[in-house]
Amino acid sequence: MAFALTIDGKPAPASETFAVIDPATGREFAQCPLATVAQLDQAVAAARAAFPGWAALPIEQRAAALNAIADALAAECDDLAALLSQEQGKPVRSAAGEIQGSIHWIRTTAGFRPEIERIDQADGSRAEIHRKPLGVVGSITPWNFPVMIAIWHVMPALLAGNTVVLKPSPSTPLATLRMVEIANRHLPAGVWNVVTGDVEIGSGIAKHPGIDKVVFTGSTPTGRAIMRDGAANLKRLTLELGGNDAAIVLPDADVEAIAPQIFQYAFGNSGQICAAIKRVYVHDTLHDALAERLAELAAAAKVGPGSDPETHYGPVQNRRQFDYVRTLADDARAQGGRFLAGGEPLAGDGYFFPLSIVVDVTDGHRIVDEEQFGPVLPLIRYSDVEDVLARANASENGLGGSVWSADVSRAAALAQRLECGTAWVNSHSKISPDVPFGGAKQSGIGVEFGMHGLDEYMQLQIVRLPAEAA
Incomplete structure (x- = not known):
């Protein structure tokens, strides 16, 4: 099976590739395209160009696209699970559970709706709190749950009206590449792009002036590096980091x-x-x-x-x-x-x-x-x-x-x-798509899931209205 990057809604070839290892054998089983920094720039440019149109769509249309993606992934669950199992190592039935859980997460997220809050003032005027998308979101995902965590990052970003550039772990890139290819059948070009690579591409996302927010799941040292690299343009951050x-x-x-x-x-x-x-x-x-x-x-x-x-x-x-x-x-x-x-x-x-x-x-x-x-x-x-x-x-x-x-x-x-x-x-590790989840101390910044998680992908805008508009 051949794999490609997805940039601006189309397969993008790469001049170089890298080996993907089957952890059950310790040997190579596939080659993955290796993105260049120039291709990262192209992906960011495509996401920026797609942002105004995607953000302008009514949220019901964006939610419909998310549900269409869920349907498409369900139709290809078996093939995705087999590929995920081979690159990640987990049993095929566990990989299928990851795909099915991702589909459930998409459908739940698609049902969230941010509200306009109203605060009435003593003089008869009022303030309205609106939520607007940030722009381009950079997602950097780990190798333990490559499909599920990509869904955690990307679906609330898309629902909120942002566009996305995703970089999967170089240890487990293939099911993610395939998932983004499937998803792009149901999205406007440039809304969801994927590039592959290692430190150079990850650091490039964190530093890129065209990316407005980075969401990352992984180690605390890498989270610190992303925070440092993102400081140049005050990127918004959601970091889910190490735990003990x-x-x-x-x-x-x-x-x-x-x-x-x-x-x-x-x-x-x-x-x-x-x-x-x-x-x-x-x-x-x-x-x-x-x-x-x-x-x-x-x-x-x-x-x-x-x-x-x-x-x-x-x-x-x-x-x-x-x-x-x-x-x-x-x-x-x-x-x-x-x-x-x-x-x-x-x-x-x-x-x-x-x-x-x-x-x-x-x-x-x-x-x-x-x-x-x-x-x-x-x-x-x-x-x-x-x-x-x-x-x-x-x-x-x-x-x-x-x-x-x-x-x-x-x-x-x-x-x-x-x-x-x-x-x-009397439990542990249980999570739900409608309940916020995030770390304290060195385990992260911000939260994911539910309305609190959706808020992480939006900018508050306060609109002050005079009394005669009340």
Whole structure:
């Protein structure tokens, strides 16, 4: 299958390509076009030219285009899922779930409608708060959920009346290229463009004077670089950055009831989720029982190629992340950590690391302090609730956190004291297209989803009207 950039509604060839690696084999399986900075400029110019006409359309027409895109993606779900599975590594059924979830997200987003707010003044005049599109939005997406996160970025931007230039991760560009090609059948030329590349193109988007906003999901260091590069023209920013989410298990929790859920929220997508559980603080009285149960679940999980129908969890997506996960596991072992399950890479080709449970580690160890973004979960003992709350909050990250207890009221009160953007009770990682989501501290700026997320793609304009217009 041949792949192309999409610029101004048309396939755009590239003079150079780069290899896309199948993480199940560690070998190349496709070539992807490599955009030049000149092609980025062309994409931005196309988006700027398309902006006035797209912004002028009634929102109902823009919403209809979004729903048409959802219909088109649904018709090609199987092919997209197979391609996504091969480049990302996740099982085909999980990839299909990502496509289906993206379709649901599009349809929900298409139903949002910003309102004109009215503020009446004592002298009989009034102020109206209108929301207007910003212009051209640059979207930079990661490799863990390449299709879904592109939809999170792009659909509210389009609904609000902006046009878009998207750059997918060079590790997982292909399903995104195909998705944008499909979407362009239902959009005016130039409304949604896609260019591929690595640092040069990403930095080019952040610096580009023709781009009014950047939305980025990825690491905190890269988010800082985008913020710095975007300062030249005071770009609006939405940054969803790294997380090191803590789960606190209180002494009254039911181990048998919560173990499968904690396991699911820690190891979904092989642990490659920003808001996955990354460290579990367990009260002394429950620690050993929960650790044993999680180890049993990890040992029973089948890790393998995404193409195998029996696979539950795929490989780590790329060599760099695989090596990092292995380094953290080795460091944990060197610090006295005991692996009750996993702990060593699997033999053979590909970037396979088993689901791993490690105990006898604590704060100050890399496996606890750093975000693994892979299938290794540390369990940390505690005895005092106030102390464990302070330890959970000591991280510079603040994406999510959770509290697990039979007493929901007590857990909710503690959850509200976590320093994070979303706090769950007896759950974790659950998100919805109508509920805002974003990070605290070094985990990001701004929010996504729902009306609050839509606001991030619009500029407030206040219109003051005299009393006689009331």
